[in-house]
Amino acid sequence: MSTHGIAWFPQYINYDSLRTLRDDWHTNCIRLAMYTAEYGGYCAGGDKEQLKQLVKDGVSYATELGMYVIVDWHILSDGNPNSHKKEAKAFFREMSREFKGYNNVIYEICNEPNNGTSWKEIKSYAKSVISTIRKNDKKAVIVVGTPTWSQDVDQAAADPIKGENLMYALHFYAATHKADLRNKMTAAINKGLPVFVTEYGICDASGNGAIDKEEANRWVQTMDEYGVSYIAWNLSNKQESSSIIKSSCSKVSGFKKSDLSDEGKWLYSMLRKKAGLTK
Ligand code: IDC
Numbered sequence: 001m002s003t004h005g006i007a008w009f010p011q012y013i014n015y016d017s018l019r020t021l022r023d024d025w026h027t028n029c030i031r032l033a034m035y036t037a038e039y040g041g042y043c044a045g046g047d048k049e050q051l052k053q054l055v056k057d058g059v060s061y062a063t064e065l066g067m068y069v070i071v072d073w074h075i076l077s078d079g080n081p082n083s084h085k086k087e088a089k090a091f092f093r094e095m096s097r098e099f100k101g102y103n104n105v106i107y108e109i110c111n112e113p114n115n116g117t118s119w120k121e122i123k124s125y126a127k128s129v130i131s132t133i134r135k136n137d138k139k140a141v142i143v144v145g146t147p148t149w150s151q152d153v154d155q156a157a158a159d160p161i162k163g164e165n166l167m168y169a170l171h172f173y174a175a176t177h178k179a180d181l182r183n184k185m186t187a188a189i190n191k192g193l194p195v196f197v198t199e200y201g202i203c204d205a206s207g208n209g210a211i212d213k214e215e216a217n218r219w220v221q222t223m224d225e226y227g228v229s230y231i232a233w234n235l236s237n238k239q240e241s242s243s244i245i246k247s248s249c250s251k252v253s254g255f256k257k258s259d260l261s262d263e264g265k266w267l268y269s270m271l272r273k274k275a276g277l278t279k
Pocket of ligand 1 (some may be wrong): 002038112131149171173199205206207208230234238240242
């Protein structure tokens with residue numbers, strides 16, 4: 001499960017929320033989405049100390065609960081990760097120092113490059129940030145975003161980065177992205193690329209609009225077949241289809257079925273079914 005922007009929905013970063021996700025939803029990973037350029041983001045006037053503290057808190061709850069946790073440098077409107085490379089390196093230097101020796105922390109170093117950013121430019125950014133992290137942590141899994149909002153895994157497969165424990169992000173929104181993108185994913189995997197779906201929704205790419213459960217089920221089936229891990233967007237009660245909690249519900253844990261949005265209900269029953277539970 002991915003959080004929404006932690007600057008906007010910090011209330012979900014607490015022990016009980018994560019315990020609910022683990023015990024009721026059978027989730028084993030939480031992604032902490034820290035926007036960089038959006039309002040209140042890390043490189044947009046956000047309170048850096050407060051944001052880092054939220055990340056540290058999230059990691060510590062996840063660790064206590066035996067869950068994986070993804071530290072997500074959530075670029076979006078900043079398009080090219082090189083535009084905040086210096087801040088990214090300083091951030092990941094500090095985080096990897098803090099979490100060295102943890103075996104459940106995963107670094108996602110650039111959510112979704114876009115606006116024409118080439119794989120070459122992403123690679124150059126990635127090499128630099130990876131070497132920063134590797135000074136503190138030789139083994140942590142590092143996920144690299146791919147061109148066109150983390151869809152062009154074909155480009156990464158054609159020219160992967162040298163190094164161990166590196167993965168590549170593919171993101172989809174089921175009402176927008178269908179067989180074409182799925183085929184791109186399976187082709188890249190068949191070529192040997194380790195792909196991680198670090199973000200997906202079952203509505204359209206805006207994070208809103210109608211959900212497409214049939215297409216979502218096709219994605220799940222393919223991801224399971226190929227052993228791909230997947231993280232749903234988003235844990236919040238914002239009034240949009242991709243939020244799993246209804247906007248009328250302000251609880252942050254112990255949700256009832258009636259507290260969930262349509263995406264939330266789909267996700268809840270999909271995950272529980274996978275865990276072998278019928279309800
Ligand atoms: C969306 C949020 C929305 C917010 C917007 C801009 O759902 O509330 O206003 O970002 O900050 C992505 C991005 C993710 C988007 C999501 C839906 O990684 O940040 O969240 N999306 O548009 N990629 C494809 C879709």
